[in-house]
Amino acid sequence: MPINYYIFLSIALFTIGIVGVLTRRNAIIIFMCIELMLNAVNVLLVAFSKMHHVAAYALDASTTAGTEAQLFVFFIMVVAAAEVTVGLAIIVMMYRNIHSVDINFLNRLKH
């Protein structure tokens, strides 16, 4: 499959994420949109990694070139998981305090 398809998929996911973050007010939905953007990047990383690996494999069957990015993706997923726990914990605390997950309610920093 040409790389273009992966890129377009990634852009589509990323844009959906941005639009979600910009337009929605529910903190959990915004959180999901952020995850969407993160994974759009992950898709791109894996796609490029595979592309380079295939090109290198054709020249030398024993090569490992282009596989590092896939490892990075695992790291990103681990870190993202940790971040999700923190973020969800904050949202839970927020709900406990103000009985809402509407982020526009949280504009008290201004004053």
Next chain:
Amino acid sequence: MNKFVFLIPVLPLVGFLINGLGRNFLSRALVSIVGCGTLILSFILSLLVFQEVTAPGFVPQVINYFDFIHAGGLDIKFSFQVDQLSSLFLLIITGIGSLIHIYSSAYMHEETVPHFARYFAYLNLFVFSMLMLILGSNFVIMFIGWEGVGLCSYLLIGYWFKNNDYNNAAKKAFIMNRIGDLGFLLAIFWMLSQFGTVSYLELFPQIPSASLYVVTCITLLLFVGAMGKSAQIPLYTWLPDAMAGPTPVSALIHAATMVTAGIYMIARSNVMYSMAPHTQDIVTIIGMATALLAATIALKQNDIKKVLAYSTVSQLGLMFVALGVGAYTAGVFHVMTHAFFKALLFLGAGSVIHAMHHEQDLTKMGGLRKYLPITHITFLIGTLAISGIPPFAGFFSKDEILTAALQKNPIYYVLGVVTSLMTAFYMFRLYFLTFSGAFRGTDHQAKHLHESPFAMTLPLMVLALLSIVGGFVGIPNVFAENAHLLSAFLDPVLGSAHSSSHEAVHLSHSTELILMGVVVFLIILMIFFASRKFVDYKESEKEESAISKFLANKWYVDELYETIIVKPLGHLASFFNKVVDAKIIDGFVNGVGRSVQYSARQLRLLQSGQVGSYVLIMVISIILLFIFQFFWKH
């Protein structure tokens, strides 16, 4: 002996520190002892130095202490120079300074102890500065002392700082001196850039090879400095106002320190002045003009100290005439004799003022002869000396100046004689108004008239003695060959300069004697006139002609300065204050503040607190950055 030279200025400095720092705990007697004692010790050391200098085979010595300024090619040492000229000035300053200190200890007894100590501290600092000025072996050390005497004159003239007029007089003295100091400073810079040194011994041998233009400019700038310090036209008006200080201070400023600094400086740099004939002409003309102007003003003053002040300005003018015509020895000689009789006259005036309870108006005195016998006799001697009656000191020095002026140009001679005649007239007017006739003061004053204590009459008697015999060190050749001891003594320092000009026109002895006789006769005639007019002076006899009013108002010079300098400067200052400072500078500063406040108020609107809007801004910015990144280069 050289090891102890540094003690001469250091002792008064120590006295200054002790009295200045301990003014709240020392007793009056202790302050007097420290103040006078340090100076008397200095005087004794100066005598020893003088003895060494007069010994045969003496060569001028420079004593290095430490590197004062050492930067790049510039090397200025802190060092003292002991030679004939400086040792003579040392004697004058410490000797007369000691007498004035002793006198002050009695004159100032009404002051409270802290102020008494402050007074003596300033007095000692004054003498210290003057000694630095004299002893320095280069112009920079001289400048330190030069500034020091300026500062001390300010402090002492404004000693009674609760009186605002006195403060103004002090400020006037300081500012006038600053104008002169600027000239001196520029001269030093010019010397440094042109010759690379300011040390006398290194600088003067280079002068003959320097261009006339450079030497003329440097000497003129130095003369501007001398104008300020020695009160010459146009910077002389501070000296009469300096009468605001206590009377012994006036004596110190007029006789021993301060005003002689300008004469000393020019006498010291005689090598340069002899190379610059244009400067010499200017010095002579300004000196002559000052002498005449001040003498005419003195004719009509009614304040005893003002008369003496203008007489000092006039005598200083004569000294500058002597320096201008190249008779440096005559100038220094007149400094010396003038120091004797002017200190005597001022201290005598102080004694009169003391007896009169701070009354200084001549029209309210009179008949003090029988109340103040010692003051009267000594004051008479001083008056005779300044008038130029032989054999008192003033006769010899003034005669020498007049002879030198005649050899240069007969006009100078005639003007000098006129000045001398006026001097005799106003001094005897002062004398008769004070001491003869009937007492014109209040009854209260008449009851309390008394002779001053011994501490005040002793300096008067010593100075009177010096005023009588002081002239004998400079007996002209007319009376006895080779009897001019001072000239022989100063020859190594000043000799090279004036020998040439003296041989240009040589007067025969008979002409000189006749002229001398005529001048003395005219002076006696003047005294006679003065006695006719002022012995039985009544206050009603006031003639108010236009000229006398003009003279009594000091030629309106103060008013002239007020109009052409002070007022325009005041307007300029208020323009800068009201327009440049208030509008432009303040406007700029306030504008910066206001624009920051305004822009902050506008920017604050961006911070809505809505997280969504922040994210939107972030996204838009990132998109813009991408666009910028992709399309900028193409």
